[in-house]
Amino acid sequence: MTEYRIPEAEVIEQATDARRFNEVMGKGPVQAEYRRMARDVAARLPDGGKILDVGTGTGFVTIEIANLLRGKAQVIGLDLSQAMLSLAAENAAARGVSEFVSWRVGDAKNMPFEAGEFDFVVSSGSLHHWDEPRRVFDEIARVLKPGGGCLVRDSKRLLKRRERLFAWLIGLSIPADFRKHYWGSIHSSYTPDELRQLLQTSRLQGWRIAEDVMDIFVAKEHCHV
């Protein structure tokens, strides 16, 4: 594992890449992680509200949240990639939640939303793709209502031998053609210290960082991580 980040491309643009992402991530243990995140968010908003998923991709977390909160919440998935969002719309239709979600093409560092629009901002597996993460955290701070919450989950760069061994074991369960993306994500992710330095100079206030064996979390306010 390298000491330094090896950044990945910001956007998953090609329809074939988007489709393969959707196939691989649409099953297996990662789906449990999406559901866990959605439960965390829904628990914070028992009366619903307006929720933004930044870098929603094919919409897995957005759809889980919409399914839990049904008509109580307005859930919006933002992504740079039309190819990913087209699949997100198909996934939402298959789950019967189309009426509770909407999809928006746009850049997280210049979000197409008003200040203070959202009760909650969530993001999964997208942070390591952001070209300018500080600007995205500034934007999250801007679009949140005062007192709004936020939960960002991403892979982390694995510097400890025990974590790398664990990642290698998990990697065995991933289809061979997709493993390069799996390791690419890990190599392009941040360490907790790097993320802390980024956040210290962003406009997002009240954040804290947590980590588990393979992932890193930024939570604002009373999120369970």
Ligand SMILES: C[S@@+](CC[C@H](N)C(=O)[O-])C[C@H]1O[C@@H](n2cnc3c(N)ncnc32)[C@H](O)[C@@H]1O
């Ligand atoms: C690895 S995918 C994760 C998708 C989904 N959140 C998940 O967990 O399955 C990362 C997504 O972030 C999107 N993305 C990267 N940078 C972005 C930006 N600046 N604005 C909006 N979306 C972005 C990519 O297009 C891609 O769909």
